[in-house]
Amino acid sequence: MKADLQRAAEAIRQANRVVLASHINPDGDTIGSSLALTHVLRQMGKVAVPLSHHGVPEIYRWLPGQEWIVRSVEERDFDLAIICDTGSVERIGEARGPVEAAPVSLCIDHHVTEGSFGQIRVVNAKAAATGELVYALLTEMGVTPDRAVADCLMCAIITDTGVFRFPNVTPQTLRIAAELMECGASPSEINEIVFENRSLAGLKLLGRALEALQLSADGQIAWSVLSEQDFLECGAAPEDTEGIVNHVRAARGVQVGVLLHQLPGKRVRVNLRSRNGYDVRRVAEAFGGGGHTLAAGCSLDPPLNEAESKVLAEVKRWMA
């Protein structure tokens, strides 16, 4: 790790024109990590262009420097490419052109199984967020984050740890967050902007999902179903389902939480969450989906009630 950080720091020192890429469907970790580095590179007098194929989601548009982010560029003359939070060029969309044209490449990521892009790879699966690895790189470079960099990295860490709640948090995560606070970042303010900022329609949809909550006879499975009608009546959009399944799983005694929802003309979307290591990825895979042990998803053909029976039967089969 130390040697990789040294090589990465050296590559940055030698570069003049740097292109940075975030992954598609960007989250706070990929955007925050890329922007933090952009700030530092520009402070060093270099050209630094941050790319995000899908732009910047609304909840991250407060990040200092987010206005620098573009979806694509014509130039192919960068001397260093950095990709943050993925190791796969398939997942950077239009950024692939300039990134692959650069003679030197650096990948900073905490996903170990996702591609192997980069001559230099700062990759560590024990980091809760790519933001932690960027922080380690800045330390190696002798850079103390200013307020803007600290905000970007705190946003990265907070997004990927659910504000320090997920099992990926380590003592190192908390110590880096403490340092970033001392550089001016406020976890409570970022939490309010990123996580406590649901649309009225989204809150009503969450309300409807919770009112309709069902428990299996043994109390170990909780599930809820949202129909096209529910979306219409709440005025809700697909992105308003974000996080609802976490509330479903939060029922006392429940090991697996399931949310099924359907949008007009679409397949039935299924989100799965578990505690205590029940591997819900296996359930998702049975229907052609995927994910992680504790969080997975898949899609099924309508109708909704048939999809519901099939998924619940599969969950019960795996838990037995």
Next chain:
Amino acid sequence: MKADLQRAAEAIRQANRVVLASHINPDGDTIGSSLALTHVLRQMGKVAVPLSHHGVPEIYRWLPGQEWIVRSVEERDFDLAIICDTGSVERIGEARGPVEAAPVSLCIDHHVTEGSFGQIRVVNAKAAATGELVYALLTEMGVTPDRAVADCLMCAIITDTGVFRFPNVTPQTLRIAAELMECGASPSEINEIVFENRSLAGLKLLGRALEALQLSADGQIAWSVLSEQDFLECGAAPEDTEGIVNHVRAARGVQVGVLLHQLPGKRVRVNLRSRNGYDVRRVAEAFGGGGHTLAAGCSLDPPLNEAESKVLAEVKRWMA
């Protein structure tokens, strides 16, 4: 602070029989702090009796040593009394007898305005939780927390910071939490037990409150009203309202969130939450209630709809 910690450590060294008191309506901070000290005192070979007038709430019954906690004792022969998380003997209920009979008294608290109990006072309003001050005391005593003590203190800190989300979190809070992780405590596991452990009835009640969410014309106030009927239909109890107002305030653009609810034969209970420093305590005080700037509460006479109008008018008046 250092001198107070030294005096507290010395008082503990000299004591043989110690009574510890939590405050009434106990939370994870008062119970966790008191239990952490009980473990350490017993490991030092002393008699240590933790008292909690209202016992141990169900969500804290996993804490190691919680079975030692009793509601009252006959004995009046303790040589040291420690009260955790309040400085007021009015707030310790039946523990007052043995506590006031002890010749030496120690208060460990992060509320500065709440009483002045204790010959020795380890009191610091900058600590996010009393658990932080107990950790500082253990450091002063040269004690490294074992797993049980670390669990108790992590629970204390997590409860009072909403798992590191509230504005009271400091770099010191995060560093102490990092140390406690290294002693074996897991914030994600404690979060699941304490915060992601709602009854089915409580989730349905939350759902109903969110479905009924209303926004003021300027979008700055969100409120919801739960009637006796809602509690009946959800099978919910008063404690199931816990935390609902935080979800109400989480609506985008909202500065003040209000939850009103009524239980059979009771007054209308009002919970208020704000962002950006709108002082909702002033609103609560207008109706004889109290609290903090960002979180306050009060009670009004029925009927519910009149109470709703009065409280909203007062919130609007304060925001104007």
